[in-house]
Amino acid sequence: MASNILELTGVSSYYGDSQALYEIALSVREGTILGLLGRNGAGKTTCLSTIMGFVKARAGTIRFRGDSLTGLSPESIVRAGIAIVPQGRRVFKSLTVRENLAVAVHSARKLSKASWSMEKVFDLFPRLRERRDQYAGSLSGGEQQMLAIGRALVSNPLLLLMDEPSEGLAPQIVQEVELIIKMLKDDGLSIVLVEQNADLALRLAEDVVMFSTGSVAFSGKAEDVSRRPELIDKHLAVF
Numbered sequence: 117m118a119s120n121i122l123e124l125t126g127v128s129s130y131y132g133d134s135q136a137l138y139e140i141a142l143s144v145r146e147g148t149i150l151g152l153l154g155r156n157g158a159g160k161t162t163c164l165s166t167i168m169g170f171v172k173a174r175a176g177t178i179r180f181r182g183d184s185l186t187g188l189s190p191e192s193i194v195r196a197g198i199a200i201v202p203q204g205r206r207v208f209k210s211l212t213v214r215e216n217l218a219v220a221v222h223s224a225r226k227l228s229k230a231s232w233s234m235e236k237v238f239d240l241f242p243r244l245r246e247r248r249d250q251y252a253g254s255l256s257g258g259e260q261q262m263l264a265i266g267r268a269l270v271s272n273p274l275l276l277l278m279d280e281p282s283e284g285l286a287p288q289i290v291q292e293v294e295l296i297i298k299m300l301k302d303d304g305l306s307i308v309l310v311e312q313n314a315d316l317a318l319r320l321a322e323d324v325v326m327f328s329t330g331s332v333a334f335s336g337k338a339e340d341v342s343r344r345p346e347l348i349d350k351h352l353a354v355f
């Protein structure tokens with residue numbers, strides 16, 4: 117059985133005095149996808165921000181490949197092998213496609229066997245190659261998402277955190293994003309996939325964690341969730 121590449125135990129985070137995460141426990145098995153689901157405001161983004169070190173965990177431990185990430189800067193966490201595709205595909209809009217990738221390549225270290233170069237990202241996303249000298253702000257939503265994914269890949273991560281990669285994209289583009297995620301997994305990458313699109317997450321993920329108001333409300337296999345629609349109704353449906 118695959119070992120855990122990432123393990124959170126008892127992780128609590130705050131924004132000022134306001135607690136956003138309550139003793140989160142979750143793990144990602146090496147080479148698999150963990151789907152992280154939950155309603156708006158459940159704490160999904162906060163969880164990814166805490167893993168990246170943008171938000172400091174005030175309690176608990178986060179272990180990556182067995183080592184604690186406590187106290188590490190986001191830069192060190194990226195160097196350790198974790199990358200994030202942020203919610204809302206935040207690319208540098210006033211930089212070109214090529215510049216967006218070049219900024220990220222600078223901090224890259226050869227960790228994974230995949231070894232992503234800018235050229236390899238362009239092979240994966242030929243549309244980005246065609247638009248490499250265009251400002252990122254002038255790209256379509258789908259193209260910006262691909263650039264955000266490409267930017268995360270050139271740091272050669274072992275673990276990729278993806279925050280709602282399908283959000284606000286046309287169905288056809290969502291299909292493309294799904295294929296890319298599947299391909300990255302087949303390539304050996306471990307992934308935390310935050311999604312509001314439960315169907316998409318359940319097709320891709322082996323394991324699922326559902327958050328409800330900052331706590332883990334469910335943790336189990338994706339196939340079990342698929343068989344129990346009441347779980348989706350309880351933790352994800354919008355009333």
Ligand SMILES: Nc1ncnc2c1ncn2[C@@H]1O[C@H](COP(=O)(O)OP(=O)(O)OP(=O)(O)O)[C@@H](O)[C@H]1O
Pocket residue numbers: 131136154155156157158159160161162163203312
């Ligand atoms: N920068 C911040 N400052 C203060 N509170 C915040 C901040 N970011 C998030 N919160 C609060 O923390 C809680 C969790 O928010 P978070 O963004 O992690 O949820 P989410 O599950 O990612 O939601 P969504 O699906 O809308 O992206 C919410 O109550 C939110 O209002």
Ligand SMILES: [Mg+2]
Pocket residue numbers: 160161162203279
């Ligand atoms: Mg979010």
